[in-house]
Amino acid sequence: MIALRKKGSLPLQALAWAWPTVRGRAGAAAGIVVLSFLASGAALLPPYLTQRLVDDGIVGGRMDVVLQLCGAFLALLVAGVAVEAVSRLAYLKLSAHVLFGLREQIYRHLQTLAPTYYARTRGGEILSRLDGDVAEVQRFAIDAPMGLLNAAFSLVVALALMLSLSPLLTALVFALVPLHVAALLGSRPWLERSAQAVRQQSAAMSSFFVESLRAMKFIQATNAGARQEAELRAHHGDYFAALRRSQVASLGAGGVQRILSGLGVLLVFAVGGSLAAAGELTVGVVVAFIAYTTRAAGPLQTAAGVFMGWQRAKVSLQRIRELAAELPTVTSPAQPVALAQPVRGDLRLVDVRFGYGEARVLDGASLDIPAGRKLALIGASGAGKSTLIDLLQRHYDPGAGHILLDGVRLDRLDLAELRRRVVVVDQDPVLMPGSVRDNLRFVAPDADEAALLRALDLAGLARFAHAGGLDKAVGASASALSRGERLRIALARAILQDPAVLILDETTSGLDLPVAQAIVMAVDRVFAGRTRIVITHNLASVGELDGVVELRDGALVEQPPARPPAPLLRAV
Known part of the structure; x- marks a missing residue:
């Protein structure tokens, strides 16, 4: 039975639904988070090393410092590649485990439903929920928590390093965060409607294929091939229109976030450049700060991605909840009566x-x-x-x-x-x-x-x-x-x-x-x-x-x- 009938926050329900399948892999999930933190830390150190390379090595005329820092860059590069490879393979295993577990949970529920459910529900609709919708919820249930944890870690580390370089420039960059949040909230209805339309058109196309392939001999015998092709083209047109609206919504929401991130970089160039020209900051600090501004935008982009992913997952979760609302017409009794042996058949x-x-x-x-x-x-x-x-x-x-x-x-x-x-x-x-x-x-x-x-x-x-x-x-x-x-x-x-x-x-x-x-x-x-x-x-x-x-x-x-x-x- 699928436990999605209780009222409550949909994001929490998505995570609660996935939790039984994640629980057995809690150690693997924690390991992936640690590896992710290590990879993020390795990615955040190069700008700091760049500042020292420019100010202490190149400008200071210290070749020994230059060589040491170049060696450190190479070590970080190799370590980052190794950690990322191990992390991605571990993530693949965890993600597959959760996806398969959720799908098995849905399939187990489907096996309890009465024949009348299958008589009134199109096969493609069931297939779409069993495949596409479950995968969408799984992606959110795994990617969102890990992405947010990694984003929070990266943001905290980046903020600490940026404050150590220039509190003024840090305040300037983070003053744009409310604009990021406002843009995300404004795009929510658009993203949700477009995701709903894509899932509906995908289900309609799946139903068309399931039903037409089952009836192919009849289609051939009645010379209805051309009509079926025309219907398929109509499905393609509807699906493409819904997909295009969804893509435009995603591009619009993501584009606004990128523009705001770019605006932060330009502000650092303008203000940081003027401070460097006045001798109040070193060139290395400005270069490092520009790099950190770009990296600080990463966690914000991750949060935006999670937000947009949730709009899609919310639609899929709602469709799964509709399936879960179909109650079995019969169940085994808690304490069944055993038939006398041998069974006669009366x-x-x-x-x-x-x-x-x-x-x-x-x-x-x-x-x-x-x-x-x-x-x-x-x-x-x-x-x-x-x-x-x-x-x-x-x-x-x-x-x-x-x-x-x-x-x-x-x-x-x-x-x-x-x-x-x-x-x-x-x-x-x-x-x-x-x-x-x-x-x-x-x-x-x-x-x-x-x-x-x-x-x-x-x-x-x-x-x-x-x-x-x-x-x-x-x-x-x-x-x-x-x-x-x-x-x-x-x-x-x-x-x-x-x-x-x-x-x-x-x-x-x-x-x-x-x-x-x-x-x-x-x-x-x-x-x-x-x-x-x-x-x-x-x-x-x-x-x-x-x-x-x-x-x-x-x-x-x-x-x-x-x-x-x-x-x-x-x-x-």
Whole structure:
């Protein structure tokens, strides 16, 4: 669960959200800060050495001082390069650790959300938040604290050195700081609006690619390529316009800061030069002070960068908070009830009511399926058969009534345990990228080679399995396999899961009758004695049954069976 729901300061929330992933690397973060301080110190010493080189060495005619200071310059240069290299590599490791941790945190939350969330949310929008928005928050959460710490250290050291050279010139330069602050505050709304527009257009483009690539075969078949290209060009135009506005906003805010920094340098030239001409300052002091004025602008630029970065991060954090606000519809109980072993697979629905908003799908549905029975579930399209499956696997909980497995309410069972016991094979099974072996082990990671081959054999893919089929790539969207092969691989996965209840959701729909009957025979052979629910529009393809129930008007209505079975409906 993502802890972003409490009210409070958004910057603090960004840092608090990242803190659990940073906490394990606190030592590495502290080391990076120390290395950063060393690098900043090495960068601040050269102007001071320059003052001595000019005044004591060159003007004073001391070549020994010149050579000593040149050696010191070289040592600082080498040390600075080494420290910077070590610091950047350490930062890369820390930054990657935090980014990956935050992304895993979001992905973990996404796995708890109900199917309705994915039905109403564009895939590209989710991808944009999972990738771009998380990366933006990560950059701010790591870069901002470290950048500000380093900037504060550099500013304090530079201020001390500048005061030692000339209090008057120091006061002159730092008198411009209020102007820097005012310029930043004035640019805030512009920066925030432009960042929001860029993230929205990026999400829209991601959604376009996700949806169009998934539908490419349909686009080709309908000769819609030109229209899709025109839509892509429109997305490009909108994205470029938003990107240009964001760039103009950043350039404007950054440009004002650079102008003010340059103004400080010019003031030092003018005032310091006149003081040097009057003999009140040495040339070396003026040269060193100009260098420090430039370096003192660095921390101010860093603060400005953090400010502008926060405007972008704030937008991304808000988008992530919207995702975090999507609460899981179901969770495992704190103290789940264990099923008695062995699990029989007895299912019972007691006056189950469920709907999506105002639309009622199940309205007082009751059903008793004794363990080991094979039941056909029929009903018109949209009657709620898929909803019933989602309730059996507890993607949702009923609005009223209960569903029980072996006498235990589903909401009292551990979710992972329930979904191991109730397995669904649908008409378009999902196969993950990789090989057939990868897909079988997706549900049974510890299964050995013999178990995989046996599962394929039982599913009717013996020749396929022993001809190197385990190593066969399934292809993008399982396009390298026929539909029959995909269904049999899904059946092999169910065999490996060893469920107590198997649900076939239109599994044989659209297949030739002999192929459909062969798959049903394999199911009946392997899962004999297990509870089976077959959702179908064609009873001729599902073999012998113990009963038929129709889902009609939110109720489960028993149909006359082909042979007398035990009662399936129980008065409630």
